Amino acid sequence: MINIAVCDDNQHFLDYIEQEIIETLKNIEKAAKIHKFINGIKLLESYSKSDKPFDIIFLDIDMPKIDGIEAAEIIRKKDKKTILIFLTSMEDEVYKTFRYNTFRFIRKSNIDTELKEALENAMRKLTYEKCIFKTVEGEVALYINDILYFEFIDRNVQIITFNHKYISNIRRFKDIEDVFQGREFIKIHMSCMINENYIKCIGDLDVTLDNGKKLPVSRYRIEEVKKRFVKVARGG
Incomplete structure (x- = not known):
């Protein structure tokens, strides 16, 4: 489930944004859970309960006690990935938000048109960056x-992250290939595909990933893996 946070100190405006988000999501046939916060302190408290509680945050710049820019600075120290969208009636403050990898800013005077465009683009970004897998633990x-x-392995595709191994309900490796081949993943043998960004080093017929895991590479694929490794190392 995608989680969206909205933080604004005006309750009426907060409720209005929530309804606009609900309508936009309905029109693009997407689902999300919306969390509302009346100030930045309440929003930041969510980060004491979870490392990354939200996928998208709509954040008002001008708020008492802690403003949106101060909240963004704290959030970015804990969460590099959430999509930050600033709300403002103070357009001269917008340039201050750029250092926080801001996805969009929305002028409150134009919210009827700009919120829809920003949310649709944020959802498209998440569709590419985030996938839902059915696993033995449920949907992840x-x-x-x-x-x-x-x-x-054992007739199931396993998904390995830095912190966890998920056993998916996917029974054909080709289903993974069809989706992820060319999306910064490269096949190293018939039943394994790695994220090329996490190759630490390459041996004669193996690769070591950033977590120290060593995996065998087919002799038919080793040259292509080496080329991709060099390309990533050179930043291109």
Whole structure:
């Protein structure tokens, strides 16, 4: 489930944004849980309960006690990935938000048109960056760049991240190939595909990933893996 936070010190405006989000999500046939906060302190308290509680945050710049820019600075120290969308009636303050990897800013005077466009684009970004997998533990939403590799073992695709191994309900490795081939993943043998960004080093017929895991590479694929490794190392 995608989680969206909205933080604004005006209760009427907070309720209005919630309804606009609900209508936009309905029109694009997407589902999300919406969390409302009347001030930045309440929003930040959510981060004491979870490392990354929200996928998208709509954040008012001008709030008492702790403003949106101060809240964004604290959030970014804990959460590099959440999509930050600033709400403002103070357009001269917008430039201050850029240092926080801001996805969009919405002028409150134009919220009827700008919120819809910002939310639709944020959802498209999440569709690419985040996937929902059916696993033996239930449905799990994972960011693509958190996945180290996929491996087909005992007739199931296993999904390995830095912190966990998920056993999916996917019975064909080709189903993973069809979705992730070319999306910064490379197949190293018939039943394993790795995230090329996490290759630490390459041996004669193996790779070691950033978590120390060593995996065998087919002799037919080793040259392509080496080329991709060099390309990523050079930043291109």
